[in-house]
Amino acid sequence: MGYRNKTYVIFDADKDMWAYSYMKGWKTNKNVDFDFHDAHDLNPLTNRAGEETVKSRLRERFSKTKHAIVLIGESTKNLYRFVRWELQVALKLEIPLVAVNLNHFRKIDQDRCPLVIKDTTTVHVPFKLKIIRHALDNFPADYRAKKKEGEVNLYYPNSVYESLGL
Template sequence: MSYSRAFVGFSNTDIHYYRMMQAWKKNSKFDFNFIDCQLIKAINSNDEIYIKRKLRERINMSSTFISLIGEDTRRKHKFVRWEMEVALEKNCRIIGVNLNGKRQVDEILCPPILRNKGAVFLPFSPAIIAHALDNFGKEESDDWHFEPFIYSRLGYK
């Protein structure tokens, strides 16, 4: 079971996936756990500098940045891309989670800033995300993914 300190970055259109991850943590049927460094509650402010300062504080608490990659993630720059920049600047481990189920980098949806930074790419599913949290050391460059035998060992078909 993992206790990685992770910040989960996502587009506001994908917040339900983040909430699903929170539900996995609470459900004893899943071997899924991490120390969630996400904001405890939404910031009630329109002050971009203040919001980014608060987000940076939370990202700085983490060792891993999980990017939920959906249909519009690539186009979100104000906060989503900025969070990625901060995580890379901090040298966090990067886990790219494809919401479309792909087991490797999605060339179309993946934000270019995450490409060739040593990130692992995997589908949105509790067992493989938990495996990545437990078994992923930061790579120096190149995109990578887990081999099919890892998925088989975790019970995926």
């Protein structure tokens, strides 16, 4: 399958592009300790690409993915054409998933979380650089064991946030 070192980011491109842009900004800012290998840099798509072309390219990106982030905003749970499909693919491929709550919830937000990832082995964090970095650095190593144990709707205790200065 090839080397997996990419971070696949799933989000509402109409309403939550700002959050994805922040993450890309954190990555390029030399004064900020945040890095990720963005799967969206592979085989860029044009706005004119059809659904099958888009899904084919996204599958290629998933083949290089180490872990995925879903940015959960107001309407993420209502997006079916691509967001739900991307989440289903990530789950099927057993890609560790970090759910990032744009409203800063530290646990699963039952009102906003897409149904397809409720009660799955997914870690839920707020949209804060340090905890996202912590999740990307630590959750993939724990994912398989937590999945085997049937652990779902995961979150970090307050002590982790305190150790990160949050």
